[in-house]
Amino acid sequence: MNIKHLSLHLGLGFALAICGVVSGTPQAQAQSNNQSDVTGAIITTSDIAGGFSPGGGRRVILVFRTDEIRNSVFNAARLVNQQLAQRNLPIVATGASTAIPAIVQQNLESVLTASGNVDAGVRQTASDLVNAGANPTLAENLASSLRGLTAGGQVDAAKFDAVVRNYNALINASEQGSLENPAESLRAIQSMLSILLNAAYIRT
C-alpha cells in the first residue's frame, strides 16, 4: 500500500463504513407523513459535504522535491547532531582547516536541536557573527532561524530554505574583512549547511 495515499484510503474507508451502517438499517417503514425522511442531517444539498464554502482556503507548503531527498537530508541531520554532540563537526567549507572550537559547536548543537539553553545559544551565535563584522540584523535573522533546524533528526524544508536564505543574505552584506577572517560560528553554520545540502543534492 502506498503510504502517500493512506489518508485518502482512510477517508474513503470511513465513508464506505458509514454507508454500510446506513445500508444496514432495518427495512421498516419510518415515515409517518411528517417529513421524517428529512429531519436528519441534510441530504438534499452539498452541505452534507461541507457546502464547498470558501472558508477553508488553500495553504502553500514547502516540501523536499522527493521523499528520497527528504530522507537523505534527515540522515544527514542526524549525522550533524551526532558530530556536534561529539564536538567533531567536520570542516566542509571554505577557509582554514582548523577545528571549530568546542564551545561554538556546543552552542550550535543547542540551537539546532532546540535543547538546553536555546536562547543563550542564539544570542551567542549572533554575537559571534556580529563581532566578526556581520550586520547585526542579518546575524540575528540567521541565528534565530537555526532554532530546531535539525531537532529530532528531522529538517523542515521551509525552515531549511529560510536558513539558507538568511545565510546568503548575511554573506551578501558581508565585507571583505569578515569573510577573510570569518567568525567560528559562520564556519560552523556553513559546514553544517553544506553537509545537509550535499545530502540533498546527491539525491537529485
Added chain:
Amino acid sequence: MLSPAAGLANPALTSPTQTTARANYGGSLGQSLLNSMLGANALGPQNSATSVTPTRTTQPTIGGLQPSTGKAVQLAQATTFPDIQGNWAQSFIEALAARGVIRGFPDGTFRPDDPVTRAQFAAMIRQAFQKAPKRSGTQFVDVPVNYWGFEAIQEAYRTGFLEGYPNNIFIPEQNIPRVQVLVSLVSGLELSPPAQTATILNTNFQDAGQIPEFARPKVAAAALNQLVVNYPNVALLNPNQVATRADVAAFIYQALVKQGTLPQLSATDVAAQYIIGYQPPVATPPQPPTQVADLRQQYRLPGPPIVERIRRIFGGGSSISTPTAFGAQSGDVFVGASYQERTRFTDLEDGAVALGFGLGDSRRLVALESTVTSFSTLRQDFLENGGISFKLHRTFPGDLAVAFGIENAINWGDTDAGSSVYGVVTKGFPLRQNPNEPLSRVTASVGVGGGRFRSENAIDDGDTDPNVFGSVGLRVAQPISLIAEWTGQDLNLGASITPIPGVPLVITPAAADVTNTAGDGTRFILGVGYGISF
C-alpha cells in the same frame, strides 16, 4: 502582450528563462555542489547578469524561479535602458536591474513612469528581499492559485511585506499608491515607528495632512530611515498618488540601503537630492570590488531542492439539517449519507444517500447545484424512494452568499420528504487571518422556507405559511466546527468534523431537537459527506 510587471512580458506566458536575484551560488562549496550537480555553467558572479535557481516553484511567476527540474539556466539581462538615460531615478533603476529585482520590457525600454500594480510590487519585493517567513500564507479570495502572481503575493504576505484588505481580499491588479509602498517596506523591514510621528511628518512633508491615518507612523519611520524619495519636489510626498516604476525602484533601493545590502547613493548623484534625510555615505577605504565579490561567491550556498505544494484546507460545514447559501459549482461533485438513530415519533432507524454536482460559477454569475437523494435506502431498494433537489446560489465578495432552492422538487416512491421551497443568506466572518488558528471563523445563515421548515404543529395542521430557519457554525479548530441550528421546528446542536487533513471528508454528528420542542425527545443524527473539486 506586455506587462509592466517588473518589466516582464506577460508573466503567464513567460518561459522558464527568468532570473531571480535570490540565487547567486558558487564559491568553493557552492561551486563544488553546483559543478557536480547542476553544471558549472549555472554559476554566475554576484550582481552579474546571470543567476540560477535550482530550487522551487510550481508555476511561472514574475519572480522567475525555475521549475524544479534541477537544471540551471543562464540568462542575460539588461542593466540599463534607453528611456532612463538622464532620468532622475537612473541610478536606482540600474542598480536594481543589475540585481534582477526589476527588468525592462521586451522592446528594451523600462517605462519609468508606468504604474505598478500590487501584484507586480509583490513580485519585485520577492526579488529584492531574502527574508524568512514570519507567518503562514493565506488564501485571498481574489488571488486564485493559477494567478501569475500567486506565489509572489503569498511570499510577500508570509514575510510581512504585504497585507490584504478586509475579508481576505487582495486586489492584485490595483495600482499601488506611494503610501502603500512605503508602509509595505517599513512593515517588511520591521522598522519601529518613531515616537514623534507628527513632528517628523510635518517637518518633512508639506502635504503631511494627506497621509492616511493608518499609515502615518510607518511613513514617519520610512522618513526617519531614509526610505522616502520625493521627485520632483522633495517636500511633497504625494502619498495617495499611484507609484511609478521609478518611484518603486527608488523606494526599494533605499530599503536595501537600510538593510545594508546596497550602498547609499553618492552626494553627486542627481537622485540624492530627492531622498528624505539623505546622508552621504561614510568614506571607507576602497576595496577591490572583485575581491569582495569573489569572497562572497565562495561562501554562498545553493538553496535546498524544494517545491511548493498547495494544500487545500477544508473548512467543514456550518449547518446540520438546514441548507446554507454556499454550494457546488462547475467541477464540484459530492456524495453523502445521513443516518437517524430514530425518526420523529418512531423507534425506527432511517438512512439516506445522495449524489450531487454543480454547474456554473457562483462568483461570476450564478451556480446551480443538483442533488439526487435516495431516501430510506435499501429499505425498499436504492432509489426506490427518492427526490431531486436544486439550489441556485450566488457568492459575493466578503464571504456573502445568497441561495434559492427547491428541496425534492421531484419526488418518487413512498417518501414523506415532500417538497420544500426556501431562500437563504449566508455570511462568513473570518476572525483570524490564518484559517488554521483556533476560533478562526464564524459562518451564519438565515433563511425562510415552506415544507419541512414549518413547525411540527404547522405540518400537522396543514398550515402552509413559511417559517424561519438558520444556523451558526463556529470553527473552534481547523478540523472542527461547532454548530447550533434552528430548523424551523427543532433546535439542533452538533459538530462538523474533517478528521483527515487534506481529505474532503466531512462528518456531522448532532443531537436533534435538544429542547424537545416536538415532544418526541432528542434524537441522534449523523451526516457524512465527501466533496471533490476538479
